[in-house]
Amino acid sequence: MLLAPSGILNAQTGPTAADIIARIKQKAGVEQPNPTVDTFKSGDPQTRVKGIAVTMMATLDVLKRAVTAGDNLIITHEPTFYSHRDTLGVLENEKDSVFAEKQRFIREHGLVIWRFHDTPHTMKPDKIAEGIVHALGWDSVMRKSNVFVLPPTALGLIGTTAASKLGARAVRISGDPAARVSKVVMTYGFPGFATNRHLIQSERPDAVIIGEDHEWETIEYVADAINEGRIKGMIVLGHIASEQAGMNQAAIWMRGFIPEVPVEFIPTEDPFRPLR
Numbered sequence: 001m002l003l004a005p006s007g008i009l010n011a012q013t014g015p016t017a018a019d020i021i022a023r024i025k026q027k028a029g030v031e032q033p034n035p036t037v038d039t040f041k042s043g044d045p046q047t048r049v050k051g052i053a054v055t056m057m058a059t060l061d062v063l064k065r066a067v068t069a070g071d072n073l074i075i076t077h078e079p080t081f082y083s084h085r086d087t088l089g090v091l092e093n094e095k096d097s098v099f100a101e102k103q104r105f106i107r108e109h110g111l112v113i114w115r116f117h118d119t120p121h122t123m124k125p126d127k128i129a130e131g132i133v134h135a136l137g138w139d140s141v142m143r144k145s146n147v148f149v150l151p152p153t154a155l156g157l158i159g160t161t162a163a164s165k166l167g168a169r170a171v172r173i174s175g176d177p178a179a180r181v182s183k184v185v186m187t188y189g190f191p192g193f194a195t196n197r198h199l200i201q202s203e204r205p206d207a208v209i210i211g212e213d214h215e216w217e218t219i220e221y222v223a224d225a226i227n228e229g230r231i232k233g234m235i236v237l238g239h240i241a242s243e244q245a246g247m248n249q250a251a252i253w254m255r256g257f258i259p260e261v262p263v264e265f266i267p268t269e270d271p272f273r274p275l276r
Helices: 017-028 060-069 089-093 097-108 118-122 127-136 155-166 193-203 218-227 239-255
Strands: 040-042 052-057 073-078 112-115 142-144 147-154 172-175 180-186 207-210 233-236 263-265
Touching (some): 017 118, 052 060, 060 073, 118 127, 127 239, 147 155, 155 172, 155 180, 155 239, 180 193, 193 207, 193 218, 218 233, 239 263
Parallel strands (some): 207 233
Antiparallel strands (some): 040 112
16 A cells, blocks of 8 residues: 555555556456447546545435545446436537536546446446345345246235345335245346347246336336236336445455555435335
């Protein structure tokens, strides 16, 4: 560890954001897609890193908590500026005030933001999926990627257990909550209708768990399958809850090879709440 005489990390000689990201890429050992979204989104990559905040989504709330914790490198799984490729042109042209305030906060606090999306999903095993499976305690019931065979369990109980373990505040269930299910397929985040559909077609599960999807695609498809008696139920976790534990796992992994500065996981709050 590079320390100043006082014992404080030397801000002039410590690793830069670019150094840290190069190390992450080297340790991941995978070839990223071309083009990739795993790029710097804000800030100067040559900034000396004081602390690293690993998060699911770099919301303004997360950024504020990172600043309070003394972190200036933010590693986020999902976009910072509301589109998959963090396209700024439209928001800049519209002089959007929400976007402008977030940019102002990032600039004023000298934050550097880098996206860690394609890399963890390309790793073997998928780092995000690995974290979710571990958080659910389903390592021993995983039969192959995305496929799990549980002891016969009520659909509703699976939903409430997943909500508790993954921090989902507003899980939605389609089908009879009392239905007993065993074979479950699960996808994470927003893989799209084709991925979900092909998994369902090939595995013929009792139940489907997803992060999110367009309601006229996977969700309508599974609703029809339930009505036809082909599937017993579906659980929709929400995008953040369906991947967040994977970023916690990523933070633990990063601590193993980034000793110079603190690496902490800052959870992104589920934006939804049940009406009661």
